[in-house]
Amino acid sequence: MESAQDLDIGSNSLQNYTISPNSHFYIKIQGGDDGKVYPELVLDRALDHEEESELRLTLTALDGGYPPRSGTTLVLIKVLDINDNAPEFAQSLYEVQVLEDTPLGSWIITISAKDLDAGYFGKISYTFFHASEDIRKTFEIGPVSGEVHLRSHLDFEVVQSYTINIQATDGGGLSEKCILLIKVMDVNDNPPEVTISSVTNIIPENVPETLVAVFSVRDQDAGDNGRIVCSIQDDLPFTLKPTFKNFFTVVTGKALDRESQAEYNITITVTDLGTPRLTTEHSITVLVSDVNDNAPAFTQASYTLLVRENNSPALHIGTISATDADAGTNAQVTYSLLPPHDPQLALASLVSINADNGQLFALRSLDYEALRAFEFGVRAADRGSPALSSQALVRVLVLDANDNAPFVLYPLQNGSAPCTELVPRAAEAGYLVTKPYLALPEAAPAQAQADSLTVYLVIALAAVSSLFLLCVLLFVAARLCRRARAASLGGCSVPEGPFPGHLLDVSGTGTLSHSYQYEVCLTGGTGASEFKFLKPIIPNFQVHDTGRNMEEKENFRNSFGFNIQ
Template identity: 60%
Template sequence: METGRKLALRQRQVLFFFFLLRLSLASARELKRYSVVEEREGRSFITNLVNDLGLGPLELSKRGAKVISKGNKLHLQLDQETGDLLLTEKVDREELCGHTEPCLLRFQVLLDNPLDIIQAELEVTDINDHSPVFLDKEIQLKISESSLPGTTFPLKNAQDMDVGQNGIDNYIVSSNSYFHVLTRKRSDGKKYPELVLDTSLDREEEAELGLILTAKDGGSPPRSGTTKVHIEVLDINDNAPQFEQLYYRVQVPEDSPVGFLIVTVSATDKDIGVNGEISYSLFQASDDITKTFSIHPLTGELRLKEQLDFEKTQSYEVNVEARDAGTFSGKCTILTQVMDVNDHAPEIILSAFTNPIPENLPETMVAVFSVSDLDSGENGKIKCSMQDDLPFFLKPSGENFYTLLTHKALDRESRAEYNITITVTDLGTPRLTTQHTITVQVSDINDNAPAFTQTSYTLFVQENNSPALHIGTISATDSDSGSNAHITYSLLSTHNPQLALASLISINANNGQLFALRALDYESLQTFQFHVGATDQGSPALSSQALVHIIVLDANDNAPFVLYPLQNASAPCTELLPRAAEPGYLVTKVVAVDQDSGQNAWLSFQLLKATEPGMFSVWAHNGEVRTSRLLSERDAPKHRLVLLVKDNGDPPCSASVTLHVLLVDGFSQPYLPLPEVAHDPVQDEDMLTLYLVIALASVSSLFLLSVLLFVGVSLCRRARAASLGGFSVPEGHFPGHLVDVSGAGTLSQSYQYEVCLKGNSETGEFKFLKPILPNFQDYPLGPELGENSNCRNDWELGIQLK
């Protein structure tokens, strides 16, 4: 009947537990409790968290669900694909919890994005897998023959590792004529046997008794353990020792040293002699008691054998027996309460850690960790902090959990690594502190474009350079790292269709070195510019550009060219010189040009040969040929002059020009009959002057008419060029009727001349020059130089023949 009531009560307790469990599940998922029977094999199923937490089928794996146990000792395993919570190994309730009931394993389920921490408990229920065991194989009792029936004799209890109904239920003794056993329960719930005397003993009839004491537990099926009880019947000793107090209450700090005196108990015996001599001993002491305490048998001083640990055991119940030399003994109980001291520093357990952290992302989770302290009260309260000068902050995320977050977007270029020291301090006295340093790397993203060392570059290259000549290097830097900082260089397309950049310049994509692909010709191209780009290999790629100016330096590779007098072997130029010319008379002017520039185009003139030396002189700077003296009738009528035109280059280049001067007494005169009068020399001189004036007027009128005709033709050509969409000069050879004159020679500006000859182009005489393109220096001149000759006389000039 009593067993039925216990079973019904147990069923009601189980129903009530499940009712509370369902109620807790319905209220905000504050605590989940599961149960498992001990000794279950590993990989045993406990529950399905997907169903319990109301999550989607794939939400556990997406949110990186983890099971975290105290002390990081994992007895549980989570299958993220199915959501099943499994045991990782066989669990032994006695090993985990000892006699603690219920046996609870606390754990947390951690979910990321968003962060959620579910508190849960796993109760390991007991099975009857241990039999009761007596510490002593034989119990010795000495009982006086004067003991009255009904006298009780406490016996040492058996120990059972199981708990609850699987623990010790009752004691029985083997059949005998004197004793029976009663099962008693102490204040801590443990049961112990008392031997009850049924009839008086007679030492003379039976001096010793042997009994078998059996301890049974309440399991199904029950288990039992036995020990022998040896009873020695003594002579009469009618006074038992008596303690001054039946209960002693003491408090002992857990850091008390070994040998610390806890309390001194005292008992007295009214007997005298041997029957009055008292000895003290620990009574019914468990292994923990005997390892922790010792009592002096004569003085009754209770001392520590080993240091206490409040976190392991908070209190002890020590039973002390005072026994006299006879059969009597007295009992007292010492209730020892262990006082906590702050002897455990806080602990930090890192649950999740993200490293490296991408830059430019605000409020990123870096780590999740829990803090704990084995102490209690104020000694177990913890506060958590970190450095103030870092862009991170701590956010409480549940009971004793914290999340480390970035306070703002990080910048790897400013700082690529952070050492974060997390400090946890308890509130005990003295305060204990634990520090944990987390090193966080900042990963790079492509947020910096390459930057050139200069916004523009000016490079110089000497004309007639060798192909593939290295002419300069551009350089850019990138504050990013890795592939985000790997720069490639390229030439950007130009908007000038006349500049074939791809045939002129190439760039090394890896180091930015610029090379001239072919020989450059200053006379064709003095300067040009283009843009270069620097692009990194990030995603997306970033780029920048810089302007490059290329200036072609002139080399003295062109000899002077004589525009007037035009040199023609079949029809040499002949100048007419009146014999009456005064010294310094301008015979002609040699006009020459040089396609080079600067001092390479500074021309000087000198007279090399003359038929009659000293008659003519040439001005070195302007090429004017003048008479040096008065002419006479004895001077030869025809003279040949050879002039040298030389530039100022290093080495200089030169050209020669040949002039033929014909001395005449006067220009062509019409025949006029004269009266037969006496010849008057003065009148002849006046007539010659008249003829000269008439000749000069005729020549001037003809020159003016030619100029007007030239202006009209030029205007017509310009109108026609404007109607065709403007003038453009293609790259390559000049038109055949044009001659380029550099502005650095004897002429003050750059001109193009159209040369007109009378008669055919081979034998005609030079007539006049006229400029048609005053700003022609802006356009390329002549063909590209295919050789590195220092001076060239093979001019390619455009001459229009009339």
Template identity: 60%
Template sequence: MEASRKLTCRQRQVLFSFFLLGVSLASAGELRRYSVVEEREGRSFVTNLVNDLGLGKLEFSRRGAKVISKGNKLHLQLDQETGDLLLMEKVDREELCGHTEPCLLRFQVLLDNPLAIFQADLQITDINDHSPVFLDKKIVLNISESSLPGTTFPLKNAQDMDVGQNGIDSYLISSNSYFHVLTRKRSDGKKYPELVLDRALDREEEAELRLILTAQDGGSPPRSGTTEVHIEVLDINDNAPQFDQLLYRVQIPEDSPIGSLITTVSATDKDIGVNGQISYSLFQASDDISKTFSTHPLTGEVRLKEQLDFEKTQSYEVNIEARDAGTFSGKCTILIQVVDVNDHAPEIVLSAFNNPISENLPETMVAVFSVSDLDSGENGKITCYIQDDLPFFLRPSEENFYTLLTQKPLDRETTAEYNITITVVDMGSPMLRTQVNVTVEVSDVNDNAPAFTQTSYTLFVQENNSPALHIGTISATDSDSGSNAHITYSLLPTHDPQLALSSLISINADNGQLFALRALDYETLQTFEFHVGATDQGSPALSSQALVRVLVLDANDNAPFVLHPLQNASAPCTELLPRAAEPGYLVTKVVAVDRDSGQNAWLSFQLLKATEPGLFTVWAHNGEVRTSRLLSERDAPKLKLLLLVKDNGDPPRSASVTLQVLVVDGFSQPYLPLPEVVSDPTLEEDALTLYLVIALASVSSLFFLSVLLFVGVRLCRRAREASLGGCSVPEGHFSGHLVDVSRAGTLSQSYQYEVCLTGDSGTGEFKFLKPILPNFQDHPLGPEMGENSSCRNDWGFGIRLK
């Protein structure tokens, strides 16, 4: 029977060790409780959270479930694939909770997207793995022989680390004829033995007794522990010590120094002598009480031996025994209430942190954290806050959990990083605080288009440039970062169909450098403009554009071109000069143009060579060829001049003009002598004023003389026409070979000439020479010009100067 009973108990223990209580999960705001037997091996199954939370495995994995334990003491492990909640290692209930019952481990299950927090408790169920133990191997009792039957004698109780039904259940005493044991229960639920006298003792018959006291727990199978009870029978001492009060109530702050006086107990004994001498001691004190408190045996002072900790133990029940020299003793109880002081700063536990945060997003979760304080009352009340000048705010959630959120969309271009200080302050005195710094980075989105440094660019390039010449650089910046700020440049299509932009300009897509693809010609293209685009590599890409204007600068690459007199005719043109011409007579005007511009087109005229040196002068600025003196008989009838037309370029370009002049008798031609006014730029300001006055008077005089001369010449010409019999001038238009030099070169006036020779003149004498004042297009040169004429051309010319 005994073997069968042991086998049954062992089976019950095995079954009990694998027993797991079920868990009923309610809504996210309710407390869930699981249960597991202590001493289970690591990775033992607790529950399946996928089923308990009513989630599918995919959703459970997507929401990133986490298990968070108070104080970050990780006793549980979550399998993310299956959702199984497992024990990480073997759990010892006595180590975790001591005598506290029930033994609960608080933890939370945290889910993201959306945020949900489930509170849960893991209850560690006790197994009977500790036997009762007596602190003293021997209990000595001095019992007077005068003790009456029924007298009780309290005995020191045994200690058992197990709780509940596995704790001490009963006490037994070995078989004897004097005593039996009663099992009593204190106010805290602990059981202790009392020895009850069954019949009176007789010291002379038996002076001492040795009994075995057994403490047995209620486990299955039960465990037990024993100690020896040594009873010495004494002579009569009929008065026991009596305390002033049976119950003392004391409050003491937890930060009281070691050695502080808790209270002083006092007891009296009516006996005298040795039987009236009282000594005080702790009675039935546990290890914790024995380490924490001490009692002076003579004075009854109870003092502090070890630092108190309210967060560990809030109250103590201390039993004091007053024993006289005889066999009697009295007992009292001290209830010590530990008063909390603010000796613990609040704690912050960061559970989730989302970093970096994308800019331009509305309210976004940055972090989830919990706060706690081990103190109680006002000392445990906490306030949480962050800086006021940040675009973030705190939102409280379940049971001291807070969520850090963005208050508005962030702008990385304004602030790329935030340093957030989370401050937790309790309400104690003095207040204690804890701060945690969190750095939040703002990630970039492509919300800024590239911006050119200028809205338009003007570039200059000299004509006849070499191909692939770098003519300038455009630049754009982007406030974004990374690929969102990487800029590529491109030429935008032009709206001018005649501008072949792709054959003129190319651009480096990486740095915005512009290159001329071919040599440019100022005379063909002076300026052109186009748009350039800058595009980033964001998604979607953003772009902007700028106007680029290219100005082609002129180079002196064209020599002057002589319009009059033409140099490519079949025969050189001959100008007629009356022998009676006065000095300053206008022989002809050389007209030339230059395709260049600016100073490259400023022309100057120079007489290089003449048959009669000193007879002619050429005005350097307008090309007028005039006589410088009167003709003499020694001068040749046919004169040849070589003139040079030169521009003002660097280096200068030039062209030569060959001019033949035929001196004729009896021919007069009005001329407009234009005196040269030489100005010296070094003259003083007063001299310049004088010269201007003289020049104005001279011009006025010359104008008056010119009018008189013009009238005289007209009268003379009419008289000469009458004597020569006239000159037939055919009506009609000039030949199409007429050259119009209006606004060409540096001419300032308009001149037209008509030359007519006698048809039967064998010597080539002039019939007349007259200026044609009307429009030359209305008076073409007739075919009457003979073969022997000194100026034979099939084309006429008119020069209009403006």
């Protein structure tokens, strides 16, 4: 250091130097050849710029006089910095939570480090240390500010956390490291997922506890966002059952009935418990396959069909119908005739049925006078396995056509001479005069003659034609009574007016009729007791009866129980 000047000489001149007390320096006195002393400032302990960047010391020069005199000067010592301090982070681990839906460019955190050095040595820059490409694409850090920002979207379901090494380096090349742990916080941004493992789209009816589907569910979110609730519709005959973990099964809750409902749409609904709640639906279509559990059903239990006689063969006389609630071949109905209850009825020669549509056909012309009605059973069977069937009764009523004219059984109309019948004079009412019989063609077979005779006798006695015959007979009897007195004279009475012989009247309504009148004469004397049919004559029905005739009719009606007109 520069030495002090003292104008005195000898012992009164400059003799010594002192320095103010300090921890780092002391004064060392050096003597020169000229007898002067020189002060040297000596560093006693290492300086630390970061602790004390400058020191202010007082240097005192002392002479040897008495009293001693001194002089002082200020010594300013600046401690120059060297890069002896690396950057230091406030903490070695930084943790931060970031929502996965954080917008791009958002500030995440600021990393800060300190360097005790000054100037260039104390300037710090921040970088990612050995960071992966994924980290460098997702985050960035300001080299001076140490601020960390988001560069790309976060996805909790892909990466839940990032561990980043950050390095702080000063101007002198000294560095320090810390760890930044970024935890990605879940947002309910994923709806539940449904994965179908197996599904049965066709379920047979009448089978309970049938497995319909097996599926699993998951939600990639976390916490309540990932908790799920699974359900199906309540109004369906299906049950949802959990199995293990996130697997479920759908089974039929009861036996299904295809005829009630042939198709079901099952909607699997999966909802998470996040905010807001997200829902996923998956639909399954189930078809109910048919089982042959329904027999064909006729539209009515019995059918009555009307057919006019003398029909043409193969005439369609009616249709019966049966339906089957099943499907496919189980619903295909075939029809067949059942054996008649009457073994004498040759059903196979009367009608036939179309096996496919139930149409009935007459195989031959029907005759009302021979067969007025007949009935038979029809069977409707499906083509299921086993086949189911049902029966219906069919009654056919043959309608009469006016195909027979009235005719006289007696006398014969074959051109032969009339028969002569004798009636006793004293015959009372109810006396059998003659018995009518049928006039059959000679060419007709014997069996046909017998059958026809039976039919016509029934018709003559029971049908309308029999009434005509009785009226004719009663009319004849009435004429006999009226002419009884004339017969006592031995003569014969002949009706007035012309008679053409055989009269066939066809009116506009199709009514057919035969009219006959008989001439009856009394034979023998006054005491004779027989009448004789001489010949048939055609009567004139417009007879003008006298009061006496009316009395005779009344008497005869009372005797026979008929009213003679």
